[in-house]
Amino acid sequence: xxxxxxxxxxxxxxxxxxxxxxxxxxxxxxxxxxxxxxxxxxxxxxxxxxxxxxxxxxxxxxxxxxxxxxxxxx
Numbered sequence: 701x702x703x704x705x706x707x708x709x710x711x712x713x714x715x716x717x718x719x720x721x722x723x724x725x726x727x728x729x730x731x732x733x734x735x736x737x738x739x740x741x742x743x744x745x746x747x748x749x750x751x752x753x754x755x756x757x758x759x760x761x762x763x764x765x766x767x768x769x770x771x772x773x774x
Contacts, residue, residue, distance in 0.1 A: 701709070728736055738744060
């Protein structure tokens, strides 16, 4: 990669970092930090409860729906 291309890539990365930081700050401002705090506390970690398991089962069924209905795999 040429030096100029490397500089452009670096500048783009820095801009994206600033945008991401601003977005996080705005999100925390809007939610009052509640959501971020819950994530950090692990409240959305895998709990293994039946509701999550049911959603995962439905997603896997939907993914294989064509095969269950006799759809061709070829």
